[in-house]
């Protein structure tokens with residue numbers, strides 16, 4: 478079997494994953510000195526909400542979205558945001574920010590006793606709608622991605638945006654199967670939100 482990992486191709490280069498489509502976002506900053514990147518934050522996003530397959534999310538993360546193209550964009554006009562990764566309905570993986578840098582996905586947040594989760598987390602956006610189901614291909618891509626992230630970063634927590642900003646955010650919501658992700662990864666239940674341990 479030929480596996481690129483056996484041929485010396487590095488999986489990571491300066492925080493960029495070799496097997497993601499790379500589209501650099503200007504929306505990032507440096508992590509604070511000494512930041513311990515030990516948290517993966519799961520999000521859901523689609524633009525316009527519930528419409529899949531377009532390039533609006535990539536445009537949002539690169540500040541090239543036409544705010545007037547859809548009435549739903551009014552509510553987010555002028556936002557400068559990003560995530561490290563974006564997984565489409567078919568499992569296609571994009572990366573916008575080096576994992577060594579701080580992407581702007583979490584906002585006001587707190588988890589495992591620490592605030593400002595952007596400082597020391599990696600954000601993964603799933604193409605979807607909060608509360609609705611996600612595709613098998615997305616779980617497969619997600620599990621593979623989490624596993625390679627954990628090869629490079631000392632991950633000890635996986636949580637949803639809803640868990641790090643409760644009351645303010647509700648993604649990825651009840652349609653995301655935490656127990657499935659936990660089982661796919663074989664990571665300790667304690668690394669996941671309580672929902673995964675039910």
Ligand SMILES: [Zn+2]
Nearest residue numbers: 520521638648
């Ligand atoms: Zn989110």
